[in-house]
Amino acid sequence: MADEPLVLGIETSCDETGVGIVRGHTLLANTVASSVEEHARFGGVVPEVASRAHLEAMTPTVERALEQAGLRFSDIDAVAVTAGPGLAGALLVGVAAAKAYALGLGVPLYGVNHLAAHVAVDQLEHGPLPKPSIAMLVSGGHSSLLLVPDVAKDVISLGSTVDDAAGEAFDKVARVLGLPFPGGPHIDRVAAEGSGMAVAFPRGKYDDGTLDFSFSGLKTAVARWVEAKERSGESVPVADVAASFQEAVVDVLTRKALQACGRYDVKDLLIGGGVAANSRLRALAQERCDAAGVRLRVPRPGLCTDNGAMIAALGSELVAAGVGPSDLDLPADSSLPITTIHV
């Protein structure tokens, strides 16, 4: 609807400079400048490299978003920005930009929670989120299970990783297998040629009754297994190891997600975050949701990885819910809890 406000969203919590423009639940622009290639040779995201890249990329990325949407700055009605959680120095660049845009345009500013935004973004693709829903967010930075009664007002943490994030485990195992950073897409590709049943890797916290995850033991088990093969002079069956590792991760993730749905009697499951792009996770989640009578929602990959549209989507949701804007002195908070949906 044309009378819904036009929201500009800015995301800089990690290595993607994301800018999105949303009106209501309609996506008008989603532009991303990634510094991932600058981090690749370091085997992980280097915070200072990411912060420098955000400053360089911000203004051109905002201009591209406006161009993509066929809009001018003066059309923007509100600015939303990731206030946390994320890398402190990286967040600060986005927050500084958003404050200046809000002041310069004379429009309200909304500092929002990155994790809640991963949930809100699905509404751009699949329409209003049933209340309540279960959301599982899996990426290089987070592995969280959430109960979402109302994404604008009430998000409850049910569980999270006790050690490595799921995406982090993909990166570390990729390195052990000699695959490039970031590991997720490479493991997914290589695993397609192997068998997920080849090696029975451990599934951490599988039956512990909690909704928490643990991937550190799995990662170490893979490294041990590979080293043993190398020591005995045998070649490492990379495809089978990748597939079996991936199977262990997605088995635990989908099992806990469905347990959460059962425990809270919720019939809608949303999966978001970069790892949601994994083809085996999507397939197994669909299979298990079908068996349990749960509806599965997974946004398209461009909306799963970190992006500005998700921030605009949550901003738009807050405006619609009548939530007041943030003050211009809002801080970036690298460890913002999920219970704080906006600051």
Added chain:
Amino acid sequence: MFVLVLAFDTATPAVTAALHDGERVLAESTTIDARRHGELLVPSVREVLREAGASLRDVTAIVAGSGPGPYTGLRVGLMTAQALSSTSGAPAYGVCTLDVLAYASGLAEPFIVATDARRKEVFWARYADMRTRVAGPFVDRPGDVPGELPLVGAGARMYAEIVGEGRLVEDAPDYPRAGALAALAAEHLAAGVSGAAADAGADGRVLTSPSPIYLRRPDARVPGPPKKVTA
């Protein structure tokens, strides 16, 4: 010609913003808080605009201190300048933060400006007088800052025992103030700059593009092969 310069600097513990009409400082706000640049800057900008009864639409140039300075705070100022420039249409410039301290010192003879670079180092530059940088900026240990010249800036005061107490210039500011930054920029704007701003310091120009002067590479090591988990 109507002139209204909005200036701010976040390259030191001072978060400072000011408005200047080409002849005088209309409003200035300075807070010393090394940890809250991101929180304080935009409210300070709003405050000086309000105090001067001006709107961002009236601003004819936006100038930010381009450092060198601790990077996290430094980027807040430059990002703010770039974003305000996009929305208002006023051009954005950077000015070396050490040049602002030099200008504010009012000195007519040679001296050195030094600010805190953390990690037991200082950012420093050498000047022939308050308007003329002749070397730098550099980053070095305080003991490696050369010469007998008088010293200006908090970096000199912090390491007075190493550089020599007697070299500190009395009454010179420790931190830059946006009023001085705006006045310095206004001088150069009045003298005329071509539309395109030069690269930082490339040809000795004071007004440069609004990009940070880093002087250090990011801390990052290319990892070796994965560590063995079995002994």
